[in-house]
Amino acid sequence: MPKLFVSIFLCLLFIIVSGCGSDGLPIQPTHPVKGSVTLNGKPVENVTVVLQPVDAKAFKMNERPQGKTNAQGEFTIFTYKEGDGAPIGEYKAGLALIVLNDSGDDQVKREKTATFIPYKYQKPETSGLTVTVKAGANQIPAFDLKSK
Numbered sequence: 568m569p570k571l572f573v574s575i576f577l578c579l580l581f582i583i584v585s586g587c588g589s590d591g592l593p594i595q596p597t598h599p600v601k602g603s604v605t606l607n608g609k610p611v612e613n614v615t616v617v618l619q620p621v622d623a624k625a626f627k628m629n630e631r632p633q634g635k636t637n638a639q640g641e642f643t644i645f646t647y648k649e650g651d652g653a654p655i656g657e658y659k660a661g662l663a664l665i666v667l668n669d670s671g672d673d674q675v676k677r678e679k680t681a682t683f684i685p686y687k688y689q690k691p692e693t694s695g696l697t698v699t700v701k702a703g704a705n706q707i708p709a710f711d712l713k714s715k
Contacts, residue, residue: 593627597652600632600644600700602707604662607714610640611682615665616710618644618658618698619691625656632658640709652705658698659691662710688712 604614618632632653634642644653664684688694688710698707 594647595626595630595654597632597646597654598700598702598705599650599652600634600698600705600707602634602642602644602698603640603709604636604642604712605640605709606682606684606712608711610636610638611664611684611712612636612638612640613664614640614642614684615663616642616644617661617663617691618653619661620654621657621659626654630654653698653700655700655702658700659694660696660698660710661691661694662688662696662712683714684712685714 602616604611604616614636616634616636620626620630623629630646632644632646634644636642643650645651646653662684664682686693688696696710699705
């Protein structure tokens with residue numbers, strides 16, 4: 568009898584555990600999103616682009632699609648995994664440029680000649696930058712930032 572009980576318990580445990588993956592989370596379908604960032608007409612590397620949904624109620628997990636620019640100023644947005652894109656919707660965008668110091672810790676290194684993203688672009692509420700994600704591939708217009 569104890570062996571039967573243990574076998575049933577293990578089977579039930581296996582069924583319960585195997586059903587507890589990311590498939591059970593409220594993940595929304597995503598669509599590819601690509602874009603670029605320039606400052607005064609020149610590409611900017613290492614800019615983090617964060618999309619804030621206009622209708623946050625549609626995002627049960629408080630998702631914030633984001634991407635990071637390469638040396639050409641180009642970025643690809645991801646939400647749940649690298650390169651997956653963003654759910655359909657309207658977004659406000661915020662941009663931040665973070666350069667780590669040479670020691671590898673999280674202190675921001677600012678040199679006088681370093682590129683600086685004006686503060687107004689750093690907050691989605693003040694940037695004036697918007698993104699609309701539709702079904703299918705999305706190439707958003709370049710974010711051409713002005714330093715003044």
